[in-house]
Ligand SMILES: *[C@@H]1O[C@H](CO)[C@@H](O)[C@H](O)[C@H]1NC(C)=O
Ligand SMILES: *[C@@H]1O[C@H](CO)[C@@H](O)[C@H](O)[C@H]1NC(C)=O
């Protein structure tokens with residue numbers, strides 16, 4: 481999560497603006513604030529100002545930084561596929577599978593909204609272990625969803641309605657273009673989540689999936705450990721989603737893959753002990769088995785969870 485290329489790329493784009501601003505302010509800390517001036521018109525191609533009531537600072541470093549950010553953004557957008565055939569070919573080349581059903585409709589929508597077409601490498605990487613597990617054991621995905629649905633329903637039914645949303649585990653289903661949710665509220669974010677999923681329901685094939693309704697991960701499984709693929713489709717955890725260490729620090733220190741490296745290259749330190757989720761998770765209830773669980777949060781380090 482901390483080192484995802486998305487974050488790094490965007491940090492590279494956006495950090496210079498505040499940084500240059502701070503440097504410029506530090507140049508003369510004792511000067512009186514300049515009288516407000518009429519803002520000159522921004523040069524052509526500079527990012528539009530988000531809110532008209534925020535006074536613009538068009539000092540030279542700011543202009544240069546904004547123009548540089550705009551150039552980076554334009555470069556990313558200009559590299560995207562322009563036709564469906566091109567997008568489908570790139571998708572297949574990257575993922576070694578054909579695009580999913582209704583990709584043509586997604587392409588038309590994404591293009592209309594000026595969204596990225598091809599730049600989803602992080603998502604492809606995050607999903608890869610699930611495709612590999614499913615290819616290794618063809619009944620794995622379906623069987624885990626069946627098991628999860630049974631367990632989550634019976635456990636949720638034993639809770640008071642108020643606690644059911646906090647429990648945060650549920651099986652959901654796309655069926656004939658409609659979203660089917662369980663009889664209990666599956667998450668504290670049900671209003672937004674269900675609204676979002678309903679929007680895409682007409683395009684989805686029929687399938688069931690498991691949802692993590694909380695905003696912290698639940699699956700503690702290192703997909704990059706030796707022999708992990710063979711273990712991924714076995715069950716080892718006798719009480720899935722009931723491992724509740726408190727504090728969580730010693731538990732994570734003991735788990736493979738819970739190290740966060742301080743740098744991309746050269747000598748690196750494990751800085752996992754300054755990551756608040758590891759030291760003291762707000763919610764626990766983990767499993768150490770590899771479950772196909774849809775989550776709102778990206779995988780932490782190399783831990784499994786989509
Ligand atoms: C984009 O979508 C809007 C709203 O559905 C539609 O009105 C518009 O014609 C579309 N534009 C293009 C270029 O497809
Ligand atoms: C496939 O996965 C399911 C679910 O984890 C498991 O019960 C089954 O034993 C696995 N089959 C093989 C051949 O590993």
Ligand SMILES: *[C@@H]1O[C@H](CO)[C@@H](O)[C@H](O)[C@H]1NC(C)=O
Pocket residue numbers: 730731734
């Ligand atoms: C660490 O892992 C070992 C071996 O799996 C286990 O016996 C021990 O209880 C674990 N300690 C903690 C704090 O989880």
